[in-house]
Amino acid sequence: MSMINLTNEDSDDMQTVDMDRTCDASTLSQQTDLPGGAAQQTMRVYLRVRPFSKEELSDKEDQDCVEIENSQTVTLNAPKGSATMKSSEKGIGMSLHKFSFSQIFGPEIMQSEVFEATVKSQMTDFLDGKNALIFSYGVTNAGKTYTIQGTLKQPGILPRVLDATFQYIGANLYEGMDLKPYLRNDAQYLDSDQVKQESSAKADIFASVKEECDRLRVSGLDSCSSTRPSSSSLSYNQTELASNPTEAASSQFALWVAFFEIYNECVYDLLQPSLCSKSKKRASLRVCDDGAGNAYVKDLRWINIHTLGEASKVLQFGNKNRSAAATKMNQSSSRSHSIFTMKLLKIDDRTVTRISEFSLCDLAGSERCNKTKTFGERLKEAGNINNSLLILGKCMTALRNNQADGMKNSYIPFRESKLTKLFQAVFCGKGKASMIVNINQCASTYDETLHVMKFSAVAKQVVQVIRDKPLKSLAPCLVGRDGKPLVKNGVIDTQALESFLSENELLDEEDEADVSLLSQNELANMIESLQTKLVAERKKNLVHEIEIRKEMGDAMQQLIMESEELRNRQVEELKEGFQEKLENTFEMYKDAIKKHAYQSAMNNLEDNYVPVDDFIAEQDKVETLKQKVSELECLTSSIRGLCAVPTVDQSCQTQPYKSTEAAVDDQRKRLYREKCAIESICEDKQQLIISLEKRLKDLTGTLQKVRDGFLEKSCELDDLQRKSNDQRKSMEEILRQNVEKGREIASLKAELAKFSQKSSVFLKPKHGLLANIREAVTSPRKSSTGRLLRKTVSTPQY
Numbered sequence: 001m002s003m004i005n006l007t008n009e010d011s012d013d014m015q016t017v018d019m020d021r022t023c024d025a026s027t028l029s030q031q032t033d034l035p036g037g038a039a040q041q042t043m044r045v046y047l048r049v050r051p052f053s054k055e056e057l058s059d060k061e062d063q064d065c066v067e068i069e070n071s072q073t074v075t076l077n078a079p080k081g082s083a084t085m086k087s088s089e090k091g092i093g094m095s096l097h098k099f100s101f102s103q104i105f106g107p108e109i110m111q112s113e114v115f116e117a118t119v120k121s122q123m124t125d126f127l128d129g130k131n132a133l134i135f136s137y138g139v140t141n142a143g144k145t146y147t148i149q150g151t152l153k154q155p156g157i158l159p160r161v162l163d164a165t166f167q168y169i170g171a172n173l174y175e176g177m178d179l180k181p182y183l184r185n186d187a188q189y190l191d192s193d194q195v196k197q198e199s200s201a202k203a204d205i206f207a208s209v210k211e212e213c214d215r216l217r218v219s220g221l222d223s224c225s226s227t228r229p230s231s232s233s234l235s236y237n238q239t240e241l242a243s244n245p246t247e248a249a250s251s252q253f254a255l256w257v258a259f260f261e262i263y264n265e266c267v268y269d270l271l272q273p274s275l276c277s278k279s280k281k282r283a284s285l286r287v288c289d290d291g292a293g294n295a296y297v298k299d300l301r302w303i304n305i306h307t308l309g310e311a312s313k314v315l316q317f318g319n320k321n322r323s324a325a326a327t328k329m330n331q332s333s334s335r336s337h338s339i340f341t342m343k344l345l346k347i348d349d350r351t352v353t354r355i356s357e358f359s360l361c362d363l364a365g366s367e368r369c370n371k372t373k374t375f376g377e378r379l380k381e382a383g384n385i386n387n388s389l390l391i392l393g394k395c396m397t398a399l400r401n402n403q404a405d406g407m408k409n410s411y412i413p414f415r416e417s418k419l420t421k422l423f424q425a426v427f428c429g430k431g432k433a434s435m436i437v438n439i440n441q442c443a444s445t446y447d448e449t450l451h452v453m454k455f456s457a458v459a460k461q462v463v464q465v466i467r468d469k470p471l472k473s474l475a476p477c478l479v480g481r482d483g484k485p486l487v488k489n490g491v492i493d494t495q496a497l498e499s500f501l502s503e504n505e506l507l508d509e510e511d512e513a514d515v516s517l518l519s520q521n522e523l524a525n526m527i528e529s530l531q532t533k534l535v536a537e538r539k540k541n542l543v544h545e546i547e548i549r550k551e552m553g554d555a556m557q558q559l560i561m562e563s564e565e566l567r568n569r570q571v572e573e574l575k576e577g578f579q580e581k582l583e584n585t586f587e588m589y590k591d592a593i594k595k596h597a598y599q600s601a602m603n604n605l606e607d608n609y610v611p612v613d614d615f616i617a618e619q620d621k622v623e624t625l626k627q628k629v630s631e632l633e634c635l636t637s638s639i640r641g642l643c644a645v646p647t648v649d650q651s652c653q654t655q656p657y658k659s660t661e662a663a664v665d666d667q668r669k670r671l672y673r674e675k676c677a678i679e680s681i682c683e684d685k686q687q688l689i690i691s692l693e694k695r696l697k698d699l700t701g702t703l704q705k706v707r708d709g710f711l712e713k714s715c716e717l718d719d720l721q722r723k724s725n726d727q728r729k730s731m732e733e734i735l736r737q738n739v740e741k742g743r744e745i746a747s748l749k750a751e752l753a754k755f756s757q758k759s760s761v762f763l764k765p766k767h768g769l770l771a772n773i774r775e776a777v778t779s780p781r782k783s784s785t786g787r788l789l790r791k792t793v794s795t796p797q798y
């Protein structure tokens with residue numbers, strides 16, 4: 001739980017947390033009256049230190065951790081091994097902490113003394129028609145329940161408050177049940193049927209308690225007869241309670257009580273009879289708003305009680321339900337916050353003229369989850385407990401800060417937990433709250449105890465402004481989160497409503513304000529104001545819409561631009577892809593054309609193929625022609641030389657010379673033409689030679705391949721030949737053997753013939769035997785049988 005940092009840098013070895021620094025101790029109990037009947041005072045925070053149990057003493061838990069200096073100051077001394085001591089040894093924080101309280105109750109202080117000193121003033125307020133809240137705070141096993149409820153012999157605050165109330169009411173009890181609390185601060189008339197229902201609900205509870213008592217009596221565990229605190233055990237002066245004793249005499253009073261718990265942020269009614277049934281699941285109740293800023297538990301059961309005994313039975317029933325539910329859920333009752341609420345209705349002439357409320361809240365153990373090593377459900381549960389206590393702490397811190405700085409109006413998170421939501425009204429001036437901090441002195445729980453003390457230090461700084469609360473009308477008025485009314489004289493306070501709306505409170509599902517409770521005038525005014533608000537809201541929405549549309553338009557434009565860019569990129573990529581494909585296709589065609597050209601050239605070559613001999617002959621011819629050309633060239637140059645020498649008789653020699661020159665010219669031209677033709681032929685031939693050489697190379701390659709193939713085949717042939725030779729030899733061998741066998745058969749036949757001749761002389765032949773012999777002889781495979789028969793036959797050598 002995060003609390004305010006209380007480190008006091010100025011102090012050397014002791015940290016003093018005296019929240020009354022601003023006012024001396026004597027002013028603590030005093031309340032300052034404000035104009036308009038309101039009063040203000042800091043919240044009363046009491047400390048109760050429980051005595052050690054025998055077990056704790058034997059476990060050496062007594063290490064002088066808690067030292068009560070006087071009735072208002074206590075010092076906490078960190079024991080060895082505690083986290084606080086370890087931190088202080090490291091130089092972080094202190095080992096001694098001093099705290100001051102409104103009043104401190106040591107281990108020896110009796111319950112009655114605690115009641116007298118703590119609750120009495122609130123009790124008076126309650127009876128005077130004001131609201132009161134007492135909550136006990138502390139770690140598990142610190143004595144919270146003991147302080148609130150107490151034991152049979154030592155009744156706690158609650159039975160004492162009840163008893164005091166009944167003593168105050170005395171004979172002025174309103175016996176009828178037809179006036180019942182309604183919502184948070186109102187009352188309603190019940191018809192006879194509803195009264196019957198109320199009576200039967202009450203009877204059910206009492207019957208259930210009686211049944212339980214009978215059961216315990218039979219089992220010898222009877223405690224019921226003494227469960228009700230007797231008046232003797234609750235002793236105080238009745239006359240001191242009422243501020244105006246004469247008032248009690250003229251009016252009648254009805255007391256209604258409710259008992260519920262908050263577990264895991266769910267509210268459960270502890271006075272529902274179904275809770276005792278093991279099979280049924282508990283139904284949680286909703287926390288609603290009564291339309292006047294007061295939270296109330298919807299469908300909570302309220303029981304009208306007439307005596308302390310009845311109240312005690314109701315308390316017993318609720319406690320039984322609480323422990324039954326806790327057992328069913330495998331939890332300890334200390335994990336829930338239990339709240340017992342009393343509502344005192346002042347009735348004059350069958351009209352409720354005033355309602356006051358007194359709640360006693362036994363908070364869940366404040367230990368933190370790291371200490372208790374909780375997991376899963378337990379962790380959630382611990383989280384919820386700690387969360388509601390944390391919110392309680394936050395609310396107090398915010399209240400204190402707002403009060404310390406009058407200009408400050410920071411948010412108070414009452415609505416963040418069920419607990420604070422329910423007590424918001426009390427903290428906002430509709431009642432007086434006080435806190436009883438319970439601690440044990442055990443060394444093992446020192447760190448948690450210190451934590452509790454720090455929390456209480458914050459609570460003690462909260463200033464409460466308690467307004468006088470006359471019950472002028474049963475119609476509630478709407479108030480905002482801060483407790484200020486939203487409707488003033490039937491007109492909506494726009495500023496208050498503005499902040500109310502800004503916090504979305506009207507939309508809170510759980511805050512179901514019942515507008516039907518408003519008067520017609522208020523409703524009309526409210527509608528008018530709401531219409532104005534609606535127009536303003538519409539305007540705001542329109543601006544909002546325009547902004548959203550603009551934002552959407554910008555976003556769309558951006559999207560379009562991005563998609564266009566993407567499309568352009570895709571087109572570019574496609575273009576590049578096609579270009580590449582085109583180039584590949586072009587290259588393919590180029591290759592194909594080249595191949596084709598080459599093929600055609602090859603075909604041409606084949607067509608123009610000239611045998612090598614012809615070619616050599618042609619080359620010889622070319623050579624001869626070349627020779628001729630060079631000779632002619634020599635001749636031409638010599639002729640030119642001749643022409644260049646002038647003759648004496650030029651005139652007579654000019655004609656023959658001209659004709660010679662023309663002839664030479666012609667010759668030269670012809671020769672030149674011939675030369676060109678020959679050169680072209682030569683070139684062609686050269687080309688032919690090149691292609692032929694290439695062809696020759698190809699052919700040589702092919703020839704080589706063919707030769708390789710041939711060699712391979714001839715090897716295979718050789719192998720085959722070898723194999724056939726081997727087979728031939730084996731065939732010859734078989735033939736030879738056959739011939740030998742044939743010879744053997746022939747000799748046997750001859751022998752048989754001889755034998756037959758002999759046997760025909762001595763014996764009459766036995767056909768079966770002979771036939772067998774024949775068979776044996778003719779079948780070479782049965783030669784062994786034949787031999788056997790031969791033996792058989794030869795044995796009787798007659």
Ligand SMILES: Nc1ncnc2c1ncn2[C@@H]1O[C@H](COP(=O)(O)OP(=O)(O)OP(=O)(O)O)[C@@H](O)[C@H]1O
Binds near residue numbers: 107146334
């Ligand atoms: N002032 C006291 N004098 C004598 N006994 C006490 C006192 N305070 C507490 N005890 C005993 O200490 C034990 C624990 O007290 P109690 O159950 O009230 O603690 P608690 O804080 O309510 O625990 P939890 O959070 O688990 O409910 C009980 O046996 C109770 O009777």
